[in-house]
Amino acid sequence: xxxxxxxxxxxxxxxxxxxxxxxxxxxxxxxxxxxxxxxxxxxxxxxxxxxxxxxxxxxxxxxxxxxxxxxxxxxxxxxxxxxxxxxxxxxxxxxxxxxxxxxxxxxxxxxxxxxxxxxxxxxxxxxxxxxxxxxxxxxxxxxxxxxxxxxxxxxxxxxxxxxxxxxxxxxxxxxxxxxxxxxxxxxxxxxxxxxxxxxxxxxxxxxxxxxxxxxxxxxxxxxxxxxxxxx
Amino acid sequence: xxxxxxxxxxxxxxxxxxxxxxxxxxxxxxxxxxxxxxxxxxxxxxxxxxxxxxxxxxxxxxxxxxxxxxxxxxxxxxxxxxxxxxxxxxxxxxxxxxxxxxxxxxxxxxxxxxxxxxxxxxxxxxxxxxxxxxxxxxxxxxxxxxxxxxxxxxxxxxxxxxxxxxxxxxxxxxxxxxxxxxxxxxxxxxxxxxxxxxxxxxxxxxxxxxxxxxxxxxxxxxxxxxxxxxx
DNA sequence: CCTGATTCTTAATAAAGCTTTAAGATTTTC
DNA sequence: GAAAATCTTAAAGCTTTATTAAGAATCAGG
Numbered sequence: 001x002x003x004x005x006x007x008x009x010x011x012x013x014x015x016x017x018x019x020x021x022x023x024x025x026x027x028x029x030x031x032x033x034x035x036x037x038x039x040x041x042x043x044x045x046x047x048x049x050x051x052x053x054x055x056x057x058x059x060x061x062x063x064x065x066x067x068x069x070x071x072x073x074x075x076x077x078x079x080x081x082x083x084x085x086x087x088x089x090x091x092x093x094x095x096x097x098x099x100x101x102x103x104x105x106x107x108x109x110x111x112x113x114x115x116x117x118x119x120x121x122x123x124x125x126x127x128x129x130x131x132x133x134x135x136x137x138x139x140x141x142x143x144x145x146x147x148x149x150x151x152x153x154x155x156x157x158x159x160x161x162x163x164x165x166x167x168x169x170x171x172x173x174x175x176x177x178x179x180x181x182x183x184x185x186x187x188x189x190x191x192x193x194x195x196x197x198x199x200x201x202x203x204x205x206x207x208x209x210x211x212x213x214x215x216x217x218x219x220x221x222x223x224x225x226x227x228x229x230x231x
Numbered sequence: 232x233x234x235x236x237x238x239x240x241x242x243x244x245x246x247x248x249x250x251x252x253x254x255x256x257x258x259x260x261x262x263x264x265x266x267x268x269x270x271x272x273x274x275x276x277x278x279x280x281x282x283x284x285x286x287x288x289x290x291x292x293x294x295x296x297x298x299x300x301x302x303x304x305x306x307x308x309x310x311x312x313x314x315x316x317x318x319x320x321x322x323x324x325x326x327x328x329x330x331x332x333x334x335x336x337x338x339x340x341x342x343x344x345x346x347x348x349x350x351x352x353x354x355x356x357x358x359x360x361x362x363x364x365x366x367x368x369x370x371x372x373x374x375x376x377x378x379x380x381x382x383x384x385x386x387x388x389x390x391x392x393x394x395x396x397x398x399x400x401x402x403x404x405x406x407x408x409x410x411x412x413x414x415x416x417x418x419x420x421x422x423x424x425x426x427x428x429x430x431x432x433x434x435x436x437x438x439x440x441x442x443x444x445x446x447x448x449x450x451x452x453x454x455x456x457x458x459x460x461x462x
Numbered sequence: 463c464c465t466g467a468t469t470c471t472t473a474a475t476a477a478a479g480c481t482t483t484a485a486g487a488t489t490t491t492c
Numbered sequence: 493g494a495a496a497a498t499c500t501t502a503a504a505g506c507t508t509t510a511t512t513a514a515g516a517a518t519c520a521g522g
Contacts, residue, residue: 159454196482427471
């Protein structure tokens with residue numbers, strides 16, 4: 001199995017070191033940087049697969065430069081935000097980061113998000129139209145407007161349902177176990193509840209399928225998991 | 232899609248460069264200036280859609296520049312203030328600035344405000360009639376006259392209510408969380424108060440809806456926020 | 463600067479909508 | 493046919509939004 005490298009960038013060495021321990025425990029390679037400039041250097045020298053980045057660093061230009069790199073290479077970035085109040089803002093912003101956690105963070109949660117991004121990064125299989133619209137057959141997902149249309153008709157989805165659909169649409173044709181879906185959508189490190197994903201799948205099917213008992217879009221692969229096919 | 236140009240004006244080149252990178256990441260064109268005089272020059276030479284302006288500059292300070300700019304053109308201006316005191320804020324807004332952030336600022340927050348102003352300026356997602364009138368179904372918002380009409384009848388709104396309606400009308404069809412609404416309308420960096428937006432929403436509904444319990448215009452999206460739909 | 467009116471916020475409670483749990487039914491595979 | 497996996501349903505539990513009212517803050521006119 002390939003080994004993935006994570007670039008950790010924070011001006012506080014204590015945080016960087018702590019993250020290093022967690023990441024190494026999960027068998028990631030760790031490259032450390034304490035400023036934007038150092039991060040840039042590291043990106044040029046090493047093969048980096050993911051970046052953990054503190055938003056609030058003294059030298060903003062360094063941080064900005066790091067993001068500039070991302071324009072060229074589409075590496076997943078997880079933002080670490082100092083204030084928990086910022087989370088909404090960052091989420092609401094179409095800033096370009098892939099995920100965020102707020103300080104102080106739960107290391108397990110952070111690890112879960114790292115894993116999520118890694119999977120997302122390594123399992124891309126979707127057809128992106130303009131404006132972040134994903135399409136497959138009669139399904140059309142507009143992530144910007146947060147809308148799903150089935151044969152042109154807008155379908156009202158709850159937050160969890162929407163999360164599941166986004167995840168599967170972002171990875172068309174790829175099969176995910178209930179555990180994987182749970183971890184991704186709920187952003188939890190592990191899947192404890194036995195049946196909850198199944199129930200949500202059922203509800204989604206009721207909303208998007210003509211015959212929920214014989215799904216056309218949201219299919220099961222027996223013994224493996226669920227998927228939405230590339231049309 | 233049209234490309235918008237932002238004029239960045241600050242006497243500190245590091246800040247200008249950093250902002251440039253952020254803005255370019257959001258696909259804005261960037262024109263740089265390092266003094267008020269240069270800013271005015273740039274305005275004459277380029278097509279500018281928004282200005283980011285530092286208050287404290289040599290030669291001509293931001294406020295003076297704001298007045299000059301306002302004399303000629305009605306471009307959105309965001310003031311960047313070194314002091315967090317209210318004096319600057321009030322002065323800036325009185326002299327015609329549309330928004331302000333204080334240094335040191337969170338780049339993400341600044342980007343959010345830039346986007347917000349851009350939306351305001353272009354009213355993307357809404358149907359802009361002449362004279363800055365926005366319309367959706369029976370709702371008609373005349374920003375110049377500061378009037379909202381529902382089916383032709385003028386509705387009296389308090390300042391806060393009006394602010395919320397303007398914000399939602401300028402972003403028809405887009406859902407905003409209560410936190411986002413608060414931050415935008417109140418111009419505060421974070422949303423502490425638990426329930427105040429909900430109360431205002433309620434009162435707006437009482438004024439604009441036939442049946443406030445079953446709103447036709449100001450709709451809720453469960454778990455996400457509020458919106459006014461494109462008609 | 464008072465004073466009264468308007469507007470805004472806070473808080474508490476109610477209602478609505480969503481998620482999870484659990485338990486039995488059904489389907490698939492071997 | 494038996495075991496394992498998935499499906500289905502309903503109800504309990506939880507979160508979000510709605511509603512109301514009262515007190516605080518703000519504003520305009522004297």
